[in-house]
Amino acid sequence: MRKRLNEFLRPMVESLVAVVIGLVSGAFLMLAFGYDPIRAYAAMFVGAFGSPAGILESLAFAMPLMVTAVTFAIGVRASLFNIGAEGQMYLGAIGATIVGGAMVLPPSVHIIAATLFAMCFGALWALPAALLKMWRGVHEVVSTIMLNWIAFWLVTFLVRTYFGEPGRAERAVPALATARYPIIGASLTAMIFVVVAFCVAVTILLWRTGIGFELRLVGDNPEAAKYAGASSNRAILVAFLVGGLSAGLAGATQVLGRPPSWTLYATLGNVMNLGFDGIGVALIGRNHPVGGIFAAIFYGGLMHGGRFMEYNVGVASELVDAINGIIVIALAVPQIAEIVRRRRRES
C-alpha cells in the first residue's frame, strides 16, 4: 500500500519541483528586464484562480491543452516523439469550420458532425507522418514539424480563399448557432465534458484494451514486444491516429466551443502554439491523459493569468511559454527526480 502510494506521489512531486524551477527561472527573466516578479506572479495567480469567473476562464484555456497533451502523451507511450499536434490541430480547426460554419445541418446532428469531422481531419493529417515512419523510417520529429508548416499555409489559404467570413477578411465563417456548444459561464462551454470524456476514453484504451497493451509494450520494450508477437507498425499507427483525433478535437474546441468569436482567425492566432504547449502539459502530467487534465488546468491558469500579468505589470504574456520550456527541460533531467528521492530518503 505504501509503495503504491509512493508510486503515485513521486511523479507528482517531480512535476511540482520542475514547475517551481520553471517559475523561479521565469522570475529571473523578469528581473533581467527590470520587472517585479512578485507583483507579476501575484497578478497572474489572482487573475487566473482568484475568482469564479477567472477559474472558468482558466478552464476554457485548459480545454484544448488537455487534448493536445494526449497527442503527445500517447506518442510517448509508444516511444514516439509526435510533435505534430500543432498542424493536426490547425486541420481540426478548419474541419470544424467547414462543417460547423459553412454547412447547414439539423440542430443536434450538426454539433456532433462538426466535432467528428474535425477529429477525422486531425487524424488525416497525422497519417502521413505515421506511414512515413512505418514504411521509410522517417523520424517523426522532422516529418511532423514539416507537416505542421504545410498545414499552417494550407489552412491559412483555405480560410482566406474559401471559408472567409464575407466582409471580415481577418477570420473564417463562425460556427452556426446549431454547431455551438452551450456556454457554462465566462468563455467555458460544455465542450469541456467532451474533452474530459475523450481523455478518459484514451486512458481506458491504453490500460484496459489489448491494443493499448500492445502499444505500451512496443513503447516500453521493443525487443520483448517483437518476441511477444506485437506489431510495432500497428502501435505506431494507433498512436498517431488517436493522437490526430485528439489534436483535431483540440482544434474544434477553439471554433465550436470558444465564445465570443466561435471562429478561426486567418492568422491562426487563436490556435497558434496550443499544440506545442501541449507537449509541456503532457510532460507535467507525466504522459498520462488524466494527469494531463490537471496539468492543463494549471497551464490554462498561467495562460489566462498571463494576460493579467501583461495588463497590470507590463510583462509580455509570452513569458508563460518560456516558463513552459524551462519546465520541459527540467522534466527531461532524471537527476532532478533522483535528488528529490534522495532528500526524501534522508529525511
Added chain:
Amino acid sequence: MKLTRRLQWYLIGIALTLAVLYVISLAGFGIPGLIETGLLAMTPLALAAVGECLNEQAGTTNVGMEGIFLITAILSVYWAEIFESGTIGLLFGAMTGAVIGLLFGLVCVYGRANQVIAGMGLNIFALGFGPYLLMSIWAFPGIHVFRHELMVQPLRFVVAGGYFGISIVTIVAIAAAVLAYLLLKRTLLGIRIRAAGENPIAVDVAGVSVGRIRILMCIVGGALAGLGGAFMPLAWFGGVVKEMSAGRGFIALAAVVFAGLNPMLALVASFIFGFAEGVAFTVVVSPGVKEIVPFYFVQMVPYAITLLILTAAIGGKRFPRALGKPYVRE
C-alpha cells in the same frame, strides 16, 4: 554494387537539378540571381547542420536548433544596435549560441537528460522567450526593423556582366563544413569525437573525458547555429520577426539525417533545401505565376521538398551507437 547505386542517385540528382535549372531559365529567370538566393537560404541551414553533425558524432542530439536560431536572431540584433556594428552582432550571436550550447551540453551530460525532450524544451522556451525579448527590448510586439547601415554587406564580384554577391557568412559556412569534415576524418580529436559517439567506454578507458568532448561539441554546434541565427536578420532579412526561422532548425536536422552525419553531405543537402526555397520565393514574386499559383502553396515548397528528400533518401545510413544515450561510468 553499393557505390554504383550511390552513383545512380548522384546522377539522378544532378540531372534533376539541371532539368530544374533549364525549366527556370526557360521561364526567364536569371540563374546567378537564383544561386545567390539559394546560397543565402543555404547559409543558416548549413551552419546549423554542420554543427549538428559534430554534435551527433560525439553522441548528443540537439533538436533545439530552431530554438537557438530564434533566440540568437533577436539577441544578435540587440548586440548589433548596442555596438553599432552588424559584424559584432554576428560574433555575439555566435557567442550567444555557444552559451546556449554549453548549457544544453551541461544538462545532457551532467543532468543525463533525455536529449530529445530537453531539445524540444529549448524550442518551446524560445517560442515564448523570443516574443518576450522583442517586447522587453523594443516594446513592440512581434517585429523589429533595425537601421539599414547595420546590415553586413555581401562581397560583390563581377560575373558575366552582372554582380554576384556572396555573404562572408556563407563562406564561413562552407569553410566550417570542410573543416568539420577534416577534423572528424583526419585528426586525433576527430577520432575521439567519433569514439565518444560510437563507444564512449573506450574513450573513458583511454583517459579522455567523454563528457568534456560532448560538451565541447555542443558548444561548437551551438556557436555555428548561433551564427546562422544571427545571419538571418543581419545579413539577409534586415529585420527580426518572432517566428523568423520558420522551421529552418528542423530542416537543418533533416539535412543532417539525409547526410548521415557527414558535414560535407550536410552542406550539399543544405544547398538543395536552400535552393528549393530560393526558387520557390523567386517564382512566387514573378508576374504570370503569382496569379495562378497562390503564394500559400509556394510557401509550402521548402517543407514539402524536405519531406520528399527524406522519404527518398533514408536507408543504409548508420548512426553512432551511443547517440542520444547519456554516458554513465559503471
